[in-house]
Amino acid sequence: MDLFEAIQTTPACRAYKTDAVPGALIARILAAARCGPTGGNRQPLSFVVVRDAEKRRRLRDLYLPIWDAYVAGIQSGQTPTGLTPKLLEKVDRYAQGLAEIPVFIVVCFDTTLVGAPDKALARQSVAGGASIYPAVQNLILAARGEGLGTALTTLHCAVEPEVQKVLGLPAHIGTAAVITVGWPAEPFPKKLKRRPLAEIAFADTWGESLPEAKGWD
Numbered sequence: 001m002d003l004f005e006a007i008q009t010t011p012a013c014r015a016y017k018t019d020a021v022p023g024a025l026i027a028r029i030l031a032a033a034r035c036g037p038t039g040g041n042r043q044p045l046s047f048v049v050v051r052d053a054e055k056r057r058r059l060r061d062l063y064l065p066i067w068d069a070y071v072a073g074i075q076s077g078q079t080p081t082g083l084t085p086k087l088l089e090k091v092d093r094y095a096q097g098l099a100e101i102p103v104f105i106v107v108c109f110d111t112t113l114v115g116a117p118d119k120a121l122a123r124q125s126v127a128g129g130a131s132i133y134p135a136v137q138n139l140i141l142a143a144r145g146e147g148l149g150t151a152l153t154t155l156h157c158a159v160e161p162e163v164q165k166v167l168g169l170p171a172h173i174g175t176a177a178v179i180t181v182g183w184p185a186e187p188f189p190k191k192l193k194r195r196p197l198a199e200i201a202f203a204d205t206w207g208e209s210l211p212e213a214k215g216w217d
């Protein structure tokens with residue numbers, strides 16, 4: 001499919017059919033995912049494809065308490081969110097039904113191979129993720145190209161030692177995301193809800209309007 005169309009119409013899929021996903025398709029998607037850039041081409045990534053039902057249940061059991069706390073934070077107004085109450089309900093149904101989604105891909109990385117040039121700054125460090133998440137987006141788009149839905153989640157990272165036990169990860173292998181993969185139960189959207197480009201793209205100086213950005217709502 002057209003690359004721009006894929007990029008602009010690939011949502012977080014929260015409703016899946018339970019039909020199996022052929023292993024050959026998963027391999028094709030992962031082969032595309034690994035082409036993402038990595039610092040110094042150190043390629044810290046590895047993937048664990050979880051299809052075993054018991055392991056998916058164990059990962060669901062790790063996810064749900066964190067999800068429930070997150071929802072409680074939203075409901076009490078303490079956690080900011082871009083999710084409407086209706087969408088939050090849908091995302092909650094997704095969370096409760098997580099173990100029925102046929103494939104989880106756990107994105108792992110070698111902690112000895114990821115550097116973070118911003119780690120000494122007095123703010124949260126994000127640059128280390130730059131060797132990981134481009135591959136994740138490749139994975140999401142490659143799946144879309146095959147007609148598969150995906151949702152990127154990171155809550156499991158909070159309980160990484162438990163995830164390491166479930167998947168037999170060595171101590172130096174960290175976890176960056178769990179991506180659910182399956183055949184979508186609903187059509188892909190025509191457009192995603194995103195901030196107007198003029199609000200987020202600037203000319204030369206932050207805050208200076210970029211004339212060409214107008215009209216991209």
Ligand SMILES: Cc1cc2nc3c(=O)[nH]c(=O)nc-3n(C[C@H](O)[C@H](O)[C@H](O)COP(=O)(O)O)c2cc1C
Nearest residue numbers: 010011012013014091094151152153154155192193
């Ligand atoms: C860092 C990160 C963590 C996320 N965690 C979750 C999650 O735990 N559960 C979930 O259902 N979606 C999760 N998402 C998906 C976002 O909710 C989704 O990308 C966002 O709402 C936009 O959705 P849309 O692309 O369908 O418009 C996460 C996305 C990112 C980038």
